[in-house]
Amino acid sequence: MNHPVTVGLDGSPESLASAEWAAGEALRRKLPLRLVHVRPPAPPTPPGGVDIHHWEEKLLRENREALEQRHPGLSVTTGHITDQDPVHALLDACDEADLLVLGSRGLSGMAGFLLGSVAMATVARAAKPVVLVRAATAGAGAPGATTPAAGGREVVLGWDVRHPNDALVEFAFDAAERRGVPLRVVSAWAPAPALRYEPTAAAGGNLEPSTEELARERAETLEGLLRPWREAHPGVEVIPRVPLGSAGRELIEAAEDASLVVVGRRRTSGLHIGPRLGSVAHAVLHHVSAPVAVVPHD
Structure with a gap:
């Protein structure tokens, strides 16, 4: 069984950049790509105040379709993990993956980049390799608007x-x-x-x-x-x-x-x-x- 390259997706520019990077890596490894959205125990209201389930499905669907269009031949699946601590959820997803990919937020050139507590805890505890990707541009958040740092x-x-x-x-x-x-x-x-x-x-x-x-x-x-x-x-x-x-x-x-x-x-x-x-x-x-x-x- 081929384990996928798995990417955590939350709609941020950084997570969209990490999904794009992960798509390229999945093709290089000849593996499927899995997009995962982790819903925390008390999910925040998404942009526009829409229903969390609707927003979640839309996020995964639009990004899956965009990645499949930009990367012909790439097999993309989606999934969401609910009612779990985000770190535990990502660690579980990592256990079933060949590689886990997460986003890293930029600060300034002098200060470096912000690695959130969830990403930090996941990197420090994961049983498989984890790749951190930062966004090259702060796009609007639409699929394909944000790319990985060159x-x-x-x-x-x-x-x-x-x-x-x-x-x-x-x-x-x-x-x-x-x-x-x-x-x-x-x-x-x-x-x-x-x-x-x-x-x-x-x-x-x-x-x-x-x-x-x-x-x-x-x-x-x-x-x-x-x-x-x-x-x-x-x-x-x-x-x-x-x-x-x-x-x-x-x-x-x-x-x-x-x-x-x-x-x-x-x-x-x-x-x-x-x-x-x-x-x-x-x-x-x-x-x-x-x-x-x-x-x-x-």
């Missing part, structure tokens, strides 16, 4: 080589391969505090590895980890980078020409209570305009 050429992967995992890397290589674009792998690092100096000759010479030596070691480690993935995906051009600095900041800079940014999230373990979303994922989600995929891993 992406660039590359897929960018943020990878901590100290904790390699297959799920994250496979997702990124697969995304680059399906798009026919290069994969930029960013593994930022910083030396341990004790190594943040260069000993003088008077002090006995270089007793510790220099920053340059550590950078070479990091690059060699990354190349070694990438070797089997290059062999498995020979058509993907890989651009490895091991910049010295904050992982979040380096990923944000690398994402300027990205069509997709891929970061990981550790699944909740027995040692921690509640969902966890690391500082790097936080930074990328709030400051990168390209779609961001958060991939859960052990």
Whole structure:
């Protein structure tokens, strides 16, 4: 059974942009697309004060028809989940999906983007990958009026080589391969505090590895980890980078020409209570305009 690419739809420009992005992704994956509207326990009055059920059906129907028209060959289904907490509803939908896609609201270029509490909680707890998409324009809300933020050429992967995992890397290589674009792998690092100096000759010479030596070691480690993935995906051009600095900041800079940014999230373990979303994922989600995929891993 093929699980669909599922998108949460609420009528906002961001959710309409995420539906458009999800349609393209479903075609790339040769999967159906499912549009889902989540009705909270006490649904607000929709625009114009119309009946909530009528508005909900109209929202799903019009967007399904518009997406099918713009993307011939795409199979689109719709559904709504009622009488549940929105986060629980989206998590249930995610469990039955290949990928969950949600919208992210824009603030200013300096402040970044607003990730609502529902989206944040869903990303932090989902068992499957979740992609956050922001709208390129604040359209009127009609189907097709709002498009995803324009992406660039590359897929960018943020990878901590100290904790390699297959799920994250496979997702990124697969995304680059399906798009026919290069994969930029960013593994930022910083030396341990004790190594943040260069000993003088008077002090006995270089007793510790220099920053340059550590950078070479990091690059060699990354190349070694990438070797089997290059062999498995020979058509993907890989651009490895091991910049010295904050992982979040380096990923944000690398994402300027990205069509997709891929970061990981550790699944909740027995040692921690509640969902966890690391500082790097936080930074990328709030400051990168390209779609961001958060991939859960052990």
